[in-house]
Amino acid sequence: MPSMVLQPILQESWALIYGLFALSGFILGWAAQRGNYCFVNAMTSIFTAKSYERFGALLILFGLSALGSGLLVAFGVIPAVDQYYYNYFAGWYILVGSIIFGFGAALAGGCNLSMLYRAASGYVQNWIELFGMMIGTYVFAIGIWPFQLYTMANGILSTTNGGYVEYLPYLIFHSISNMSVYVTTLVVSLPLIFIGIYLQQYTKRKWAISSSLRINLPAARAYYNQNISTSGEEKVSLTKEIKDLILLRKPYGTNLTTIILALDLLLVFIVGAGYTFNYLVITSSDGGRFFEYLLMLGNVKLFLNTPWFNDSLPIVDPSTLMVIMLCIGAFSASYLSGDFKIRIPRNKSRLLIGFGGGMLVGIGVRMALGCNVGLMWTNFAQLGYDGIIFLFGMLLGVYLAVKVQERWL
Template identity: 25%
Template sequence: MGKNFNKGQATVGFILILAIAAFSLLYWKVNIKFDSVHLVTGVIIGYVLSRSRFGFAGGVKRVYVTGEASLTTALMLMFGITTVAVGAIHYTGLVQFTPFINPVTLGLFLGGFLFGMGMILAGGCASGTLTDSGEGEGGAWIGLIFFILGSVLGVYVKDAITATSIGKAGTGIYLPDYLGIPGAILVSLLGLFAIYWLAKSYENKRKANDAYEKTQFADFEAPIQDDGPFQLFSFKTYHKLFVERWTFITGGILLAFLYVFIVVTSGTQWGVTGVFTSWGVGFLQLLGMEFPGAGFAGAVSDVNNGLVLSSVGMRNVGLILGALAYFLTAGRFKLNFKLKPVDILFYAIGGTLMGVGARLANGCNVGALFSGIVNLSLGGWVFLLTMTLGGLFSLKVFAGKTSTVPIVRCKK
């Protein structure tokens, strides 16, 4: 067996996977098939995100801090594949669904910037916070709690902004209305290629300035270097199948196909944060708070109908379980609640900013960014711009002030 490999954890991991499968089949038998599919899809997404170390926030943070652009370029590949696939679905009418066209409003600009700030301070975006929670990271749990509470606050802020004339201004812009679906796909792909080129150019500049740091795999997830004969029942084989880290490219391609799977099986887009408001309302109602406003009508209805039973809620729970399943089967699960007070503060601030930002922008890096771009909506590109600016702001202003924002390596 490999050094420090925890066989007990691996056993628990496979028991967890079997339990999820049994629970999903039970749901299927009692005719709650839709929710069963959402749960399993979420588990697979969480597993892929964790095993490939894939994350949306890292697309900004990694290249800025280390100069290494592999995650950013993998994100562009994922967006490109999904854009073509979803665009083809739009064009052929293969699946009947309403494209997500996020209105370009003041809320989108402000929300994207606040979300970008928060994801850096909290060490991850919405999907990243969920998977990090499944990995046992205490900071992620703090970020998640304040993300949920911040989502409730965000509804109040959004209502206040939309009550003003400038806050009401704006509309959804569906690129095919101006370019046709093929033209919109082509323009989107050109935009993604431009970002790829910028990221690689920046990487080359950092290399030339000796300010580049190649990302290294952790010892436990690196490929085992062994030229011995193949043995099916060996730790090397187990490590290859269940432990070895997947590349960003592998993760991006798998996530692109999973996004299309969600569209085809549910007729909806992949989203994460919409249900956070409902979770926050449900918790605060237990403390005696009431939410009579129109902005909370959907959340109150979700609470009355069952919080976790919503499609997004089931998928989010699946993300946590999928991450947990990977780290258990890899024998590397570890609870980490050793946090400095200043880090706790920044996790809380980051989570709150993401919650408010996601509500203002009608989504996070999954809902507003990923779903926006692949549905050929200008709103997705606006969110990408403002989220990136917000992320860079936090990376610049808070560098070295908390564990989630390291100091950028400078030229020697």
């Protein structure tokens, strides 16, 4: 039976561990803000603009994360237990929760990641969404969690164990050997990367053809012939683009942001190896915790007698620290680039919709045992299958929200 015991491989001080997790959160917020990176927008654009470019970037992100973490395990740098330790119990709740999450996030205007970095950039609607998520977490805790916990404990449309039981190398080869991890890593990651690249190129070709039909082709050829750049001009252009990115004059491209986020996840995986927080397991749980902290100011202690909250600790841990630093990173990027501004939607009904969507987000992420970051993205890096379930459920939820908004909102 594979081990379920974690042993730290790097003997860092706690100050260094917290510092690196803070840095990781800062990078996540900074890069996501500069790249305007949103899982919901990537999915919404499929159904509204028939564009797959951003969704392709998501698949590349999942593939790169799986490839990096899998190779670290396959070559013996990180023990396999660090990859599968936090694989959750799969069950009905991941599918239902991801549908609710996708529906609510599309209504509210942002996934858990974009909700936080946009809130830190001055978007009032996302402040309201965050508050709605706090309330939704409480509604879930008292109304749904006891029933869900019962089904999990009794295996009702649910597995009764996580960890290596849901680890794809173990499921496929009944082994966690380096070779089984290596083969599984390639089987999972490479198709995701290639499909993501294909979807991006397909979208670019489609829009290029569409644009060419709207313009005068002889004029376009003349313009092209007059603007053939030399290698020297290309070098100057590349240097200028890099300078503009560094000086925050230009936002990051989608693929650049994708690479930064994948590297950020691998940083956390390496630093947290041997600990119970070795992935970007952030954003959704901490929304509930913030609500818990606020009530503690009024001497209301949910962790003493309230379902779900009594499994959490009223302390700031690396996960909460990462969320705080994510917001600081996003604020810093938006402020230094001149993007920061308090933005109130002209249509005030968007605030009410944002609150309702936020409540659904809070319910959905807690039911699914994680959000688009803490479950879907990281589970691809864990070589599990919960992330696949979440991906299809979230796509369905976003699709339903798009149809509702087109018809009634």
